Amino acid sequence: MVMRKLQLRLNQTQKVRFERAMERLQSPGNSVIVTESIPVNHEDAFLKGHGTSEVGGELLATVCGVVDRVDKLVYVRTLRARYKPEVHDIVVSRVIEVAQSHWRVELNFSQDGVLKLSSMNISDAVQKRRTSVDELNMRNIFVEDDVVCAEVGSFQRDGSLQLQARSHKYGKLDKGQLLKVDPYLVKRSNNHFHYIESLGIDLILGRNGFIWVGEHVQVRDPMAVDDEMISSYTYNTRKGQSHTPFETRQSILRIGNAIRVLSNLGFTVTLEVIMETVNLSNTKNIDIHDMLGSEFHVLIAENEAKRRSA
Amino acid sequence: MEYVNPEGLRLDGRRFSEMRQIVAEIGVVSKADGSALFEMGNTKVIAAVYGPREIQNKSQQKIDRALVLCEYSMAHFSTGDRRRQKNDRRSTELSLVIRQTMEACILTELMPHSQIDIFLQVLQADGGTRSACINAATLALADAGIPMRDLAVSCSAGYLNSTPLLDLNYVEDSAGGADVTVGILPKLDKVTLLQMDAKLPMETFETVFALASEGCKAIAERIREVLLENTKQLEYRRGAA
Numbered sequence: 001m002v003m004r005k006l007q008l009r010l011n012q013t014q015k016v017r018f019e020r021a022m023e024r025l026q027s028p029g030n031s032v033i034v035t036e037s038i039p040v041n042h043e044d045a046f047l048k049g050h051g052t053s054e055v056g057g058e059l060l061a062t063v064c065g066v067v068d069r070v071d072k073l074v075y076v077r078t079l080r081a082r083y084k085p086e087v088h089d090i091v092v093s094r095v096i097e098v099a100q101s102h103w104r105v106e107l108n109f110s111q112d113g114v115l116k117l118s119s120m121n122i123s124d125a126v127q128k129r130r131t132s133v134d135e136l137n138m139r140n141i142f143v144e145d146d147v148v149c150a151e152v153g154s155f156q157r158d159g160s161l162q163l164q165a166r167s168h169k170y171g172k173l174d175k176g177q178l179l180k181v182d183p184y185l186v187k188r189s190n191n192h193f194h195y196i197e198s199l200g201i202d203l204i205l206g207r208n209g210f211i212w213v214g215e216h217v218q219v220r221d222p223m224a225v226d227d228e229m230i231s232s233y234t235y236n237t238r239k240g241q242s243h244t245p246f247e248t249r250q251s252i253l254r255i256g257n258a259i260r261v262l263s264n265l266g267f268t269v270t271l272e273v274i275m276e277t278v279n280l281s282n283t284k285n286i287d288i289h290d291m292l293g294s295e296f297h298v299l300i301a302e303n304e305a306k307r308r309s310a
Numbered sequence: 311m312e313y314v315n316p317e318g319l320r321l322d323g324r325r326f327s328e329m330r331q332i333v334a335e336i337g338v339v340s341k342a343d344g345s346a347l348f349e350m351g352n353t354k355v356i357a358a359v360y361g362p363r364e365i366q367n368k369s370q371q372k373i374d375r376a377l378v379l380c381e382y383s384m385a386h387f388s389t390g391d392r393r394r395q396k397n398d399r400r401s402t403e404l405s406l407v408i409r410q411t412m413e414a415c416i417l418t419e420l421m422p423h424s425q426i427d428i429f430l431q432v433l434q435a436d437g438g439t440r441s442a443c444i445n446a447a448t449l450a451l452a453d454a455g456i457p458m459r460d461l462a463v464s465c466s467a468g469y470l471n472s473t474p475l476l477d478l479n480y481v482e483d484s485a486g487g488a489d490v491t492v493g494i495l496p497k498l499d500k501v502t503l504l505q506m507d508a509k510l511p512m513e514t515f516e517t518v519f520a521l522a523s524e525g526c527k528a529i530a531e532r533i534r535e536v537l538l539e540n541t542k543q544l545e546y547r548r549g550a551a
């Protein structure tokens with residue numbers, strides 16, 4: 001069997017182990033491919049949703065994926081496809097252009113996202129009309145290639161996507177790594193911001209498949225911050241004292257590699273699974289760079305098989 | 311030259327209605343949104359699909375549908391003699407043909423203000439690169455999760471030594487006989503591509519065309535198997551929703 005994305009060199013034992021693990025993952029699914037007909041009960045009314053089309057009284061899939069039914073609605077959820085934004089999704093994105101009163105960001109959607117200056121919270125003035133001075137100072141907030149965390153706001157009439165970052169938990173991300181996985185591997189949940197206290201790491205699982213792993217930053221409520229703190233903070237950054245300790249950087253890499261392994265194997269990426277992978281690599285004494293080797297991939301596949309059958 | 315011997319076997323030992331071995335693999339280019347490798351005997355093509363993504367050239371933007379772009383190129387090492395130039399007239403023509411065929415099956419109106427790029431690279435050329443490219447592009451598009459009316463598949467057939475032959479290889483292709491390339495949408499039963507060099511009498515053309523269509527259907531079957539296997543694997547691995 002061929003593994004997507006990664007051509008691993010497995011020796012004979014690893015191959016057998018891997019195949020056995022993959023066999024255990026098999027379950028009766030309801031996947032369809034393009035032009036396969038989806039069985040529907042024609043006597044009951046049904047609504048055709050995304051990824052379907054009706055040809056000659058037959059409901060056909062137009063994409064490869066999994067059939068989902070919600071009441072009367074029948075639709076096909078694609079597995080490997082670009083991100084389809086939903087309002088209030090939390091996404092991680094990369095700035096590609098600073099434009100007139102907005103930033104254009106890349107978020108693995110069919111178009112670039114737009115983050116308007118007016119839908120941003122700027123620390124000093126929470127509620128204020130943005131002036132031309134603010135526009136000129138946009139580069140102080142984000143510049144090209146910055147990684148930004150935001151929320152999907154709304155779709156414009158012309159189909160373009162507006163983002164918003166109206167809370168202090170959104171904004172620029174630094175001191176960390178951005179990982180890209182297939183969006184179908186990130187599930188929607190109540191919380192996409194995770195703080196791993198034991199390691200001092202922030203983990204943001206963007207719904208668009210962009211995952212941020214970085215050093216923990218204290219989310220400061222702008223109301224509670226007094227002038228003294230602001231001045232000391234800027235002083236520190238200017239002196240370059242906020243330098244990431246070695247252990248933290250190692251943890252970032254370890255978590256990053258854990259996510260890479262999971263995405264290579266096509267397993268869902270959730271906090272629990274990531275932490276399990278990280279812990280497994282620690283208990284087995286696997287070096288960070290060895291995590292991307294074939295042995296660890298096989299181990300994770302076996303672990304996943306065990307976890308699912310439990 | 312004798313292309314079909316008295317026993318009814320062709321130069322490479324196939325019968326008249328026999329296709330070459332097909333190998334199809336999905337997900338060979340890791341950075342692409344969708345990718346596939348398609349082999350028909352010694353012809354080997356790699357396809358990579360990027361998109362739907364932001365339009366790069368704003369003046370080409372379509373308000374109501376996606377823009378489909380296609381680039382066909384032959385690797386320098388793909389033929390017996392090393393190829394020198396890259397963008398010759400043949401490649402330009404083929405890019406256009408493939409683009410039109412794929413555009414006909416993609417539901418472009420679902421993805422307005424975006425573009426889809428299809429890159430096709432011939433790694434080994436042994437006749438039938440046109441068909442192999444279309445088949446590879448279909449697989450790559452399906453892998454990229456781009457909605458399609460149907461799977462466009464293509465196959466060629468020719469007529470040599472008064473025998474209709476399916477899936478010509480390079481030697482048969484350059485023999486000077488007719489070469490009919492057919493692209494169909496198997497489920498909708500529609501023809502999207504029909505090209506022929508040289509002339510054929512009407513009755514002969516019909517048998518050759520029918521043979522090529524049969525070939526297309528066989529390829530479609532194979533492509534479906536590959537896609538289903540791939541989709542199932544992805545679903546199993548991801549686990550219950």
